[in-house]
Amino acid sequence: MTDNIEQLAVDTIRTLSIDAIQRANSGHPGAPMGMADLAVVLWSKFLTVDPEHPEWIDRDRFVLSNGHASMLLYSLLHLAGFPVTIEDLRNFRQWGSPTPGHPEREASLGVEATTGPLGQGFAMGVGMAIAEEHLRAKFGSDLVDHHTYALVSDGDIMEGVASEAASLAGHLGLGRLVYLYDDNAITLVGPMPLSCSEDVPQRFASYRWQTLTVDGHDRGAVEEALREAVAEEKRPSLISCKTHIGYGSPAKQDTAAAHGSPLGEEEVARVKELMGWEHPPFHVPPEVTAFFSKAMNRGRQARSEWERRFQMIAAKQPEVAAAWCTHFAPEPVRLDVPAGEPDAKAATRSIGGRVLNGFAASRPDVIGGAADLASSTNTLITESTDFSKKDRRGRNLRFGVREHAMGAIVNGITIHGGLRAYGATFLTFSDYMRGAVRLGALMGAPSIWVWTHDSVFLGEDGPTHQSVEHVAALRAIPGLWVIRPGNAAETAGAWEVALNRTNGPTALVLTRQAVPMGGGDRVPVERGGYVARPGTDAVLVATGSELWVALEAAERLEAAGRSLRVVSMPCVEAFQAQDEAYRCEVLGGGLPIASLEAGVTFGWAEITGRSGLRLGIDRFGASAPARVLAEQFGITPEHVARRVEQWLG
């Protein structure tokens, strides 16, 4: 009987998926058809979630890393009683529907992560598992005790970001991580052996994962493997499930043709005929609804027991409830400016480290680390330990030289909830993590990026390490706020903005070299730009380490009888979000505008207008001492003053 109803549930997922894809006339039917058996076992027997409370904190996380199989997820959510309606399935891939082509994070619907770029979901799941371990160590298993499950495909397995993340997950012994690998040996263009002949389980075994292999259509075997995976608390588990892409389609099963195009009306009819399915499109047998509803009672009950425990703990241990709040509903922060001697100089990276360590005690939810550059990026929380196999309470994450996985893992920790995560490296290597950075922005995840060594002024390491185009390229990502502070007050303000931002990611772009620390007064970084020195003839907008250069250039011009206003603009995105009146007030409505930034001038015409002067470095840097580079590239007060004077005529 169980078998019959399970089979009916599997068939329902397959038919819903192919019907929706047919109706949209686009989508990927092969994977949902091939993974329906796995999914039914996982969702009906293991996954502990509550469809009436999709955002319950202690739910199991489920990530569909091969996001092209989105109809599998939407079918499951609908059948399990999440707020995804049959109408939503009929509107698959349509404008404004909650069922886009690839899943887009919508926790209120049960969509945990935005996936589609292969490998990202795999790596975000690792972040979720880190978050779970850390929070469980802090709050105990009465409050935090869940698993992270993911479905991953050949493409996920092949992507570098997944390898990086898998290596770290094995090293950290993340036992609550359970991945089902849709091992169908087919990718978009054809059979796997076209491009891949490794032994995947052996590879993962060497990463220190538990590996299991099963027939992915033998639901009993899948269940048994899942039990073993869940029982393994010390290692992550990869269950290779041998499946058939397009299962049940006589013309397309086991071929790449099942991957990314609708089956076609005729083939859909043949699939249903072979299945013995005699219903109109989008039919859901009531017994399947009942089957899933009963299965979801496991999660409903777990949640209500959790609520009861939470109330009891909150009543008996108010300090635990308070700590819970600091993690799950932190108050906005107001950060002091680190003090320096008058005329002191410091690198903004080291000021950033002081700011971080200044608020670390009062913001225990902040956790993070660097890709083997903790000391260079000044991102170690000195009062804390390393997060490791033995110490789950450590707040310093040692990502190793794995930038891309760091990006995705930070996103995963952040979207898990309860923690604010940061990831750090040299700005130039933000390129290596861009896939994750972009996805974080798309998800509106408030991840924090700390990127140091932000310009040619890192000096002798040369052009491979010197960013010129990175700031501009990052500014092009919608929703990402790029803050390039120029002194101590702006660096404190940058961290403050990052912590207080809850609906999108923030990047702190910091210098390697020392700059004047500036005064101790707060400045309005949250407004993006402000007048740093008044002036009436023209405006010079500068960011980061060029702020002091602009201020000195203005002084020189004053001696020559010119009144140059200097606008500091640490965050162009925040400035552009201000109202017209503020922007006019700062930029002086009608004054000629110049910009100064030690990087490509691309994008600055937005601020200066076409007739403005844009000073920057529109070429790769060079290996030389910073002082020489400043002279060669004309980023000195003398040179800037001269150029502005010439331009003003």
Ligand SMILES: Cc1ncc(C[n+]2csc(CCOP(=O)(O)OP(=O)(O)O)c2C)c(N)n1
């Ligand atoms: C990073 C990235 N590169 C390329 C693609 C385009 N793409 C989508 S699915 C796929 C491969 C499909 O193979 P597999 O992951 O095995 O899925 P299956 O065909 O078995 O469903 C590719 C290359 C993508 N989504 N993400």
Ligand SMILES: [Mg+2]
């Ligand atoms: Mg495949």
